[in-house]
Amino acid sequence: MDKQPSSWAEQLGTTRETLIGKxxxxxxxxxxxxxxxxxxxxxxxxxxxxSAEELALQISRSFLESISILSSCGVNxxxxxxxxxxxxxxxxxxxxxxxxxxxxxxxxxxxxxxCYRRRNVSQSGIxxxxxxxxxxxxxxxxxxxxxxxxxxxxxxxCTHKLDQGCKATKQVQMIKEDPLTYQTTYFGNHTCQENxxxxxxxxxxxxxxxxxxxxxxxxxxxxxxxxxxxLNYALxxxxxxxxxxxxxTQSDDVSDNKSCLDSSTILQDxxxxxxxxxxxxxxxxxxxxxxxxxxxxxxxxxCSSTPLHDLEDxxxxxxxxxxxxxxxxxxxxxxxxxxDC
DNA sequence: GTGATTTGACCGGT
DNA sequence: ACCGGTCAAATCAC
Numbered sequence: 001m002d003k004q005p006s007s008w009a010e011q012l013g014t015t016r017e018t019l020i021g022k023x024x025x026x027x028x029x030x031x032x033x034x035x036x037x038x039x040x041x042x043x044x045x046x047x048x049x050x051s052a053e054e055l056a057l058q059i060s061r062s063f064l065e066s067i068s069i070l071s072s073c074g075v076n077x078x079x080x081x082x083x084x085x086x087x088x089x090x091x092x093x094x095x096x097x098x099x100x101x102x103x104x105x106x107x108x109x110x111x112x113x114x115c116y117r118r119r120n121v122s123q124s125g126i127x128x129x130x131x132x133x134x135x136x137x138x139x140x141x142x143x144x145x146x147x148x149x150x151x152x153x154x155x156x157x158c159t160h161k162l163d164q165g166c167k168a169t170k171q172v173q174m175i176k177e178d179p180l181t182y183q184t185t186y187f188g189n190h191t192c193q194e195n196x197x198x199x200x201x202x203x204x205x206x207x208x209x210x211x212x213x214x215x216x217x218x219x220x221x222x223x224x225x226x227x228x229x230x231l232n233y234a235l236x237x238x239x240x241x242x243x244x245x246x247x248x249t250q251s252d253d254v255s256d257n258k259s260c261l262d263s264s265t266i267l268q269d270x271x272x273x274x275x276x277x278x279x280x281x282x283x284x285x286x287x288x289x290x291x292x293x294x295x296x297x298x299x300x301x302x303c304s305s306t307p308l309h310d311l312e313d314x315x316x317x318x319x320x321x322x323x324x325x326x327x328x329x330x331x332x333x334x335x336x337x338x339x340d341c
Numbered sequence: 342g343t344g345a346t347t348t349g350a351c352c353g354g355t
Numbered sequence: 356a357c358c359g360g361t362c363a364a365a366t367c368a369c
Contacts, residue, residue: 139344139345139346140345140346140347141346141360141361141362141363142347142348142360142361142362143346143347143348144348144358144359144360144361146358146359147357147358147359153359153360155360155361157361159345169360171360
């Protein structure tokens with residue numbers, strides 16, 4: 001009657017290793033391709049080296065297989081895989097059993113262990129808007145008066161939390177009545193079909209093949225203007241309103257950024273605040289002064305938000321990918337969008 | 342009848 | 356102990 005059999009934890013570890021292996025293989029192929037691009041003429045020396053097309057295919061395969069592995073796992077399993085340290089905690093006894101026993105008694109036998117986890121605000125996105133609507137399917141599950149806030153905070157989760165295990169949640173709080181201003185804080189990303197479709201539809205980045213169902217398209221098509229590689233980190237445009245971003249380099253105190261309220265033009269981008277050299281060039285629409293974008297925060301968001309046009313970008317991506325260690329492999333708050341080449 | 346919202350209670354982190 | 360996040364029964368809307 002022990003919690004989880006050790007084989008379960010072992011299996012997760014194996015899956016994780018497989019996943020990392022696939023990604024590393026893709027990274028290796030990318031490096032090879034990079035070298036090939038650097039020295040396109042040195043074709044004679046390639047002992048068993050692949051063509052650019054083959055390498056690109058290998059990279060593509062690596063990503064697809066990784067995605068496949070993640071897709072075949074339940075949401076909880078993915079969490080365990082990407083944060084395997086937790087596996088130890090899960091299987092190493094229950095230090096909260098006293099409190100839980102107490103709660104079970106109160107709740108007539110229902111076990112709510114682990115029902116509550118304090119949010120990591122640094123892994124969230126914050127938007128300011130005149131409306132609570134963002135086009136996604138949300139279900140309200142709570143409302144609460146917040147200390148030192150005039151208005152209550154509303155809690156929303158994805159409508160498809162139950163049927164598809166989508167973990168996206170958001171908190172909406174009115175912070176100004178005139179003009180009506182809501183601050184929406186997003187946690188996690190949608191993994192449900194409906195919201196992924198909605199999110200994909202209005203994105204700035206053009207979508208050359210809507211029938212493609214894969215979120216990440218790493219196809220190499222050297223004939224295009226953008227070059228063979230382009231990896232976009234998502235900045236999906238929805239409606240109007242001001243926008244502010246947060247990332248882990250900023251203060252966790254949301255109120256720190258309230259000065260944005262008085263300006264309709266401030267756009268703060270986590271990418272430009274980090275190592276990115278190119279900035280969100282593609283995020284402006286038709287000269288609009290302000291944007292309301294879905295914020296996607298990621299442990300790897302320092303990658304360029306614009307297409308990887310050249311070798312420097314590719315190199316940057318490569319380096320960052322190489323720098324990832326086990327602790328950096330976070331997918332929960334990461335979103336990979338289509339690549340159009 | 343079904344799904345969404347409201348709201349008080351509960352829980353864990355600080 | 357306090358506070359914010361979540362749960363779930365009751366209620367509402369269609």
